Amino acid sequence: MKRKITLKINGKIYSHEVEPRMLLIHYLREIAGFTGPHVGCETSLCGACTVSVDGKAVKSCTMFAVQADAREVLTIEGLATDGKLSSIQEAFWNEHALQCGFCTPGMIMASRQLLERNPHPTEPEIRHGLEGNLCRCTGYQHIVNAVQAAAKAGA
């Protein structure tokens, strides 16, 4: 029943036999060992599991691992290069855009896509762009501030 998948995660090739029903988030976390993306709801509402698949932000709890075969996945662990944080990570830190941190990996990945599509978003555009990612701690204001700061820094 198991199927072999080969994909690139954060720049490296991974190859495993997986059950067709295995969700991408479970593959990333439990097989490939990337526990940065989190499971918050299993219903694609909270966005804590957001990763990038072929450059598009995807809620990895609603995608099967086999659907990621031959694709390129970027998780939060792949954002910093040579120990240097990306400007969005840096902005989240500076602006206190996180408290418990559970939603943060998904929130950062969603922010990254938002800024790729719209490098200078207005506040309503930021809030709209992050509507698929829930945070229960911050009230979102510092997250919005962080995205604005990252935009200014040219993320």
Add this chain to the structure above:
Amino acid sequence: MATTITQTESLVGKRIRRKEDPRLITGTATYVEDIQMPGMHHAAILRSPHAAARIRSIDIQKALSHPGVVAVFTGADVEGVGPVPCGASLPGLRVPAHSVLARDRVYFVGHPVAVVVATDRYIAADALDLIEVDYEPAQAVADPEKALEPGAPAVHPEWPDNIAFTYHQQGGEPDQAFAQAEVVVKQRMTSQRLIPTAMETRGVVAEYRGVEKQLTLYSSTQIPHLMRTLVAQMLGLAENRLRVITPEVGGGFGSKLNVYAEEALMGFVAMKIGKPVKWIESRRENFQCTIHGRGHVDYYEIAAKKDGTVLGLKLKLIQDLGAYHQLLTPAIPTLSVLMMPGLYKFRNVSADIVGVFTNCVPTDAYRGAGRPEATHGVERMMDLLAAELRMDPAELRLKNFIGADEFPYATATGLSYDSGDYAAPLKKAMEVADYNGLRQEQAKAREAGRLMGIGIATYGEICAFGPSPATPAGGWESATVKIEPSGQVTVMTGTSPHGQGEETTFAQIVADELGVPLDDVVVIHGDTAIVQYGIGTFGSRATAVGGPALFYALQSLKEKIRKFGEVLLESDDVTFSGGLCICNKSGRTVELAKVAGASYRALKLPPNTEPGLVATYFWEPPNFAFPFGAHIVVTEVDRDTGQVEVKRYVAVDDCGRIINPLLVEGQIHGGVIQGLGQALYEQAVYDENGQLVTGELTDYAIPKATMAPRIETDHTVTPSPVNPLGVKGVGEAGTIGCSPAVVNSVVDALSSFGVRHIDMPLTPEKLWRLMQAGGRA
């Protein structure tokens, strides 16, 4: 000898970004679900689909023979496991037996019935479907007022009615005050059931080493030490054979201030199968089985003179308890009673609580825990009184505040408010919001047919829990400070931060006291094998009670450092300041790292002094602390749709001295938006059969980024005299101030329809219907 004394800049009071964050923004933090162990098994729990039913039989054979399943346990297997604990006690309290797995009956939807253990999480989930339970459904009751009616189904058939307790508290002469009153206003109001919804659900990993008789539980909790004491009792383990570790915890808001069935259950499973086991709560389980908050029906009466002077306040409080008592369930409404007078000079109050069992998941502490309900009550009543007297709500409040010169103030409910200047934040908020300008704008808006509202709420809250005699499990907090031989500092706090940022704020305190760089301080928490006993993080207590414990531990260390400095500088006149021991006669100095090294090398010890630089302090607070503040909210209601738009939100809070303004802002923002969730969006809905209708995030609306307004924050600073840091606590303030401010604003917006009161949440449908009915609900 020339000496340069480097006076390090004070870090307390600075906006410092958090030490916690690098691991969290890189995805390298470890939450419970991230833990993997060799041979680890996965548990899944079968839960009742019925709110009330007798279990005729359970057949586990098919599940047991499913490939990959190693064990299935039911209620009959766990008879040796003690009951899920309730730490609260009230006179005459009925405490139902609360087994970790259902025995012969289920009492709410989601009640755990069986646990499957398998080699893989998918197999465990599959096997749940293979367990056959024969239920005989019974009539359920989910509404607390219906549960009080004669002939209501008995939630616990062993008792004739659903009353778990009644509780009366009185101060002054309320009947006399009401008899003398010139105005009495009455209002029924509800504070609806809410689902805390921490983004990380609960989870447990249990590992048992049989030869050592040593059980380790990794749990997403706010109270590792209390959990260790209580779970050890449940499992019949020696307390020192149980280690509880809280790895990264993804939010709690009170929902993890508890000991749940699953913690003991996973310990039991690990001991039975001899392998590590992991259980991670699904979101649906989280909504069905983790405690809910609020759940009040309140009947208020306020008595006043015609000039607005308040005379008395009465409350009948019906508390929906759910089917069982969790750790603090019955105690929560008593906190509402303590805080019912709010910031005002009510000398005559009375309150009667009825705690009611329903076929729902238990209620317990959720951000604010009893105080949001109380503040909502008194602040709504002040607005109702203002409307009755045609007074400005700000003027009515300013008239009745406890005066700044009246502290400490003994309330009619038996508390001693520590310090305050209650008019100050209200005046500041009015200035920031331009209150008079807003009223003019409102008059114009009304002329133009727009429904603009201005809402004020002021709040006081009891926090920094708390003096031990007033708490169920001790209200002190602990800290150990170790200065390592090379001079770096390790702090072990008995609090259990999970987002609040004490790894940073505590390091700021240490850096100031010892004159060391922030980076030289590491704060450790949440491991009972490493950290001395502590109480935990809840009730806005971590900085307000854990902070002073740290402060006093540092004071005793500083004295010890000074003594070692005397030895090293061969002087009897030495002070320790800015990281240096200084001989006041010669001006010679020795730095902390050298003193630390010498203290462990111990070639020469000061008189009556042990080697090393380690100090532990358990601090017992002499009183609670009472933060306060004022929120002003401008709303506009869409006449056609009933949609509420928050146009402005001004929050002026006084949480005493501020350690880190950046983090305090974060707490206020998050708290306000949780309060806004209650005011506008959230409600846990059970149908008449006790089914949880809002069982997923699809149906339960926590605020999204688009639903949250920008908040303008400001502060007044009134230090608390209760502790040496002057801090008061800020974790719950935003939530407590928000819901009445929003509802007052929307009621104000709809006042032209004759609307006096609206129960939360203020959904568009509810407001639209009110407008269609001309203000009559």
